[in-house]
């Protein structure tokens with residue numbers, strides 16, 4: 001049998017190295033606050049003005065500005081059987097400008113955190129109690145691929161920024177998870193509410209064609225949200 005030696009031209013190697021360098025530059029970034037912290041404040045007395053925001057005078061800042069508690073489960077007696085307790089700059093003023101936030105998610109047995117996206121944040125989720133079926137769908141350019149996993153206590157999963165994702169409690173007990181989000185204001189777009197529950201409603205001709213549904217079914221769905 002003949003073995004052939006692979007010959008790679010020098011310019012091709014240089015191109016590969018340059019490409020790898022360019023990729024590492026474009027795929028790695030981190031928010032960079034312009035100051036150590038800027039505790040958000042509503043009343044502009046006793047403030048300094050930094051980066052276009054009112055910030056509490058650093059001399060008046062206390063430990064409590066960086067503290068809040070999410071020890072109380074959210075009420076899951078609703079249609080989907082889940083409840084998100086957000087910790088953003090609104091609940092924790094010390095988060096302002098720091099590019100990070102948190103959510104506690106409670107699930108009743110079989111409860112669902114329905115498909116949604118965070119336009120400004122990647123989410124990293126850890127299960128504290130129970131068993132969750134979680135997943136996200138990639139963009140059109142990536143063939144709408146679905147990635148799912150069943151998570152138990154202590155398991156961690158990451159949902160890339162802006163992709164549609166969900167979490168379903170597949171256990172017979174309550175479940176609790178915490179999520180870290182890479183924005184102080186991640187934003188939430190819940191797909192079903194957005195599409196079928198808009199105010200005013202989206203023209204039914206748009207929805208029948210887009211989702212290939214009967215008009216009666218569109219009507220029914222619009223009444224649910």
Ligand SMILES: *[C@@H]1O[C@H](CO)[C@@H](O)[C@H](O)[C@H]1NC(C)=O
Pocket residue numbers: 073074075076077078082083084
């Ligand atoms: C989530 O729980 C809180 C606290 O119990 C409650 O005030 C809120 O209405 C609940 N939200 C939903 C969507 O059920």
Ligand SMILES: *[C@@H]1O[C@H](CO)[C@@H](O)[C@H](O)[C@H]1NC(C)=O
Pocket residue numbers: 075076077
């Ligand atoms: C949870 O919400 C339901 C429905 O709104 C309400 O009837 C119930 O009293 C609430 N439970 C608690 C503990 O607040």
